[in-house]
Amino acid sequence: MAAGAGTAAGALAVYLGVRSLESGPLEFRDAIYYPPITDDSPPWWSARVGEPMRVTDFAIWQGAPGLWRQVFDRGRPVEGTGFRVLAIRVPRDDTAFSAPTDVSLPQGVSLYYDDPARDTRIVVLYNRCTHLCCSASWHTSPVPDRLHDYVGSTPTYQVFGEDPIWCQCHDAQYDPMVLTKGRHPRSGLEYVGAANVHGPADRPLPVVPVRVESDILKGTMVDSRWYAYCG
Template structure:
């Protein structure tokens, strides 16, 4: 089964920091409020970790402890899909200066710490101040409709023109059209795995229509601001054991025919059930 190699990072000669953050997070007794996300790990073990509140797609089955974080989207002038990277600033913490990337999205503080788990915190491309190409680019292989696309080709609105009736023989047709991709291309480090879905359900979630009326108002406000033209995206890293999930509408196993399925340990995620959760973000390597 295709486990992601980031579970077992190569030896770089740098002092390992993952073990250290577990103890430091416990001792810090941080909360999700204010600057807690930057106060825990500004020491030799790394930078920029701590208690983090995020909005993600809900884990509904399997061993995963929480959902996967949503990536806010914009569409550029060339009709290409881009992930929004938070605004970069410097703050004073623990007697020093720490670089952070965060901004208000629909009343929620969206931060780069949302993505600091499961080895992603070691990617140079998750560093707050690293300039990268934020376009979503194709990663063919999972979906037949992407077979004619080149790896690294930007995903565009036109690629999803049939999203209102698209189907692949799994689950319900017309629920949405998915694509596998990468985000934040930069020669210094590997891009981040993402999945994007264009679905008629996305604007309904933002508006709280019908069954979506039970979504809390602050989460709906975030969804409204983080989506565009019915597109929704999330970091494609299972929170259980760091695998890259097989994807949306890829199997009927475990009741995942209209959901996101992780093939490694059968965790299931519902992309149409956004939830606000908290976790302890792992610190990045010292910069």
């Protein structure tokens, strides 16, 4: 490897917080991959660890954590890289689901995946709570009854009886059936996210706009500032 390339790889390793990085071409992938399992009890997607998410993987109300824009070195994922996301299949019920229609996106990219022919709708969200940047969860534990005192429309619970996205650190919750506009606290930039329906979070959880290729779910970086609020 040329000296310049080695320096670039080293700089990238520092930027990503990676302790060791093999020499060779580095690649950011937009596909969303199932992450390593950290829980004691295997989740429904345990057999798919390390594979890209496919829109055909999910039953209604199934969700899974994922890694988006991981760095790959010689075809292998670099540990510690990638944005943490949540992918959730929600019902295709437009009487309960809502999303802005006036958001400018690249051609072929949508705020969520929607396929009427297969009756499939999937929402992907950045998994860093807008309160203090903890990781939220989807149906890993039931939300206690005392936390069902929602602010505003919460169709996931009020219509379908399902718990919303829950950050168990401080009990913030977000509804993946209600995509709404929020404003970034640092840049003032407008973005779209899942509505915050329970404090202490006071703004939406950002979506990751998506496109699909050969049924593989891929995120699109519309504006990196949507996700720049941790640290």
